[in-house]
Amino acid sequence: MRSFLERVRAPWRSGAARRLALDVPLGLLVLAFSAVFLRAARTPGPPSPDKQGGPPWEGPPEWGDGPPWAGADPLPPEPLAFACIWAVALAVAVRRFYPRAAFAAATLAAAVFAAEVGGSGPILAGMVVTAYTMAARTPLRSWAPWTAAIVPLLLVGGVGRPYLGLLEADTYAVAVPYTTLLLAALAVGVTVRGRRQNALQERREELRRSAYEERLRIAREVHDLVGHSLSVINMQAGVALHVLDKRPDRVRDSLDAIRSTSKDALEELRGTLAVFRQGDGGGPGLDPGDDRAPLPGLDRLGELAARMESAGQRVSVHTEGSPVVPPAAVDHAAYRIVQEALTNALRHAPGAEARVRIGYERTEVVVEIENDGAAVAEHAEGSGIAGMRERARAVGGNLHAGPRPQGGFAVRARLPLGIPRSGR
Structure with missing residues (x-):
């Protein structure tokens, strides 16, 4: 038990405050923009012409000060969507302490959010940031095998639809951007890690x-x-x-x-x-100031x-x-x-x-x-x-x-x- 606690506390002992000072504001930024996106997604739009109180040929009704839905309250947000936003924000805040866990949590939360709300919005940025951090800070062999399981999560929105939505264009409209951004973030992270490793190896060779x-x-x-x-x-x-x-x-x-x-x-x-x-x-x-005999x-x-x-x-x-x-x-x-x-x-x-x-x-x-x-x-x-x-x-x-x-x-x-x- 003590060894487990030591491993958990170890990342927080060196540079923890500096990392949190940079990552917590970024997580809060993702949280704020995702909340705004969720509110906009849950606000009802104008009704169709056949639901404005009469047949279409009668023309729109007189609105006076504005359309009847202008003062309507937004639909109540789903608690699950808010939970996904908080999960992604937390993953971004701790991404450099637990890169693999942060990436897994952010990806799962983003996929569930997209299935629940019907779009991803700024929450996708949190997933991309955690993907880059994981690839830049951990070896490829430690995350590549199980990261392949992320692709099916991008199709969560198709659950309950015929053939899991694989025959519908909307499914790929969400999955393709997700996959492209993920692969790009992972590729950049692998490249950065490779350069760091090369620089470290050169430094070790120089010391030797x-x-x-x-x-x-x-x-x-x-x-x-x-x-x-x-x-x-x-x-x-x-x-x-x-x-x-x-x-x-x-x-x-x-x-x-x-x-x-x-x-x-x-x-x-x-x-x-x-x-x-x-x-x-x-x-x-x-040196000239040394008191020993030269x-x-x-x-x-x-x-x-x-x-x-x-x-x-x-x-x-x-x-x-x-x-x-x-x-x-x-x-x-x-x-x-x-x-x-x-x-x-x-x-x-x-x-x-x-x-x-x-x-x-x-x-x-x-x-x-x-x-x-x-x-x-x-x-x-x-x-x-x-x-x-x-x-x-x-x-x-x-x-x-x-x-x-x-x-x-x-x-x-x-x-x-x-x-x-x-x-x-």
């Missing part, structure tokens, strides 16, 4: 795509950060093992480098996950080069042009591209010199990383290069990576500056 892209974004951040830090730690650990017996005094330096690298990596990883968890809506980096950018290339040199990788950084502060997303993407390229150089060309060039042009910042490693005969692109290319593409830039003809490897990215902030 955004969630997927966000996961990729986090994966790239963690990959670049953890991969770089682990590479440095691995190199420092190898150096410590190598000099453990020969130069014990250098072991402390390697352990200090490992501790410093892991500490920085943990702090940066914590800040990265905090940014993604809270969401800044503007890509990597934080994600690293090109201003921290010196620290990055120092960590790489402590791991045995020689790095030189050169800047060309007038330095400006790129947008946060571009600044962070450039830093991660340099970090990933240096990490790859440390893995595949240990000991070789790596050169980093940052060139500031009018509308772009050019990031180049080259190393003097051995010549590469075949180049297979891995996840690191793919991640760098995705970072460049995400901010509207492009990236090319491949072996150098004279040996070694080169990465070149062009990233748009957009509207850069003031210089450093």
Whole structure:
């Protein structure tokens, strides 16, 4: 019993007042016009010539102030007709809460009204409105089968006549307009519902795509950060093992480098996950008013080069042009591209010199990383290069990576500056 009451009360909890504010006046409007139509239908008209008090050839009688029926009271209305009007008005008022029940009640009441009065009038509008609402708010399979039973109801007026009135034109004069309007309302409702469903599906797909892209974004951040830090730690650990017996005094330096690298990596990883968890809506980096440390950018290339040199990788950084502060997303993407390229150089060309060039042009910042490693005969692109290319593409830039003809490897990215902030 409680579950039934919960289902009944559920539609009234969200937006009920707003819906009633729109639908109740519409139901009252149908009620008023239908009542006027009923009164007009029950008011007697002028009598035929043979009932005006004499034979037709004698001419009409003298009326004086008006015809004798002008002051006649209308015929008493049938209570059943008024009950049908109220039923349709109520169905219109609650049509968005109980669309199928409202349509069934409005259609049955309209059919009975037409059979009782001899015409439909404005009450037909209530049936059409409930039909549209039902088709627009409920699935086709939930109402199409039993809605087919509505057609026989349109012939209620033929009950009691020979062959149910199927051989009389008056029957079709009522049934054909009813059926046409019903089918039109149902077709419009189905079309509207289809568009709503398509829009909802597109929205869901967009949300899924955004969630997927966000996961990729986090994966790239963690990959670049953890991969770089682990590479440095691995190199420092190898150096410590190598000099453990020969130069014990250098072991402390390697352990200090490992501790410093892991500490920085943990702090940066914590800040990265905090940014993604809270969401800044503007890509990597934080809003200007955020009190947390921003994600690293090109201003921290010196620290990055120092960590790489402590791991045995020689790095030189050169800047060309007038330095400006790129947008946060571009600044962070450039830093991660340099970090990933240096990490790859440390893995595949240990000991070789790596050169980093940052060139500031009018509308772009050019990031180049080259190393003097051995010549590469075949180049297979891995996840690191793919991640760098995705970072460049995400901010509207492009990236090319491949072996150098004279040996070694080169990465070149062009990233748009957009509207850069003031210089450093």
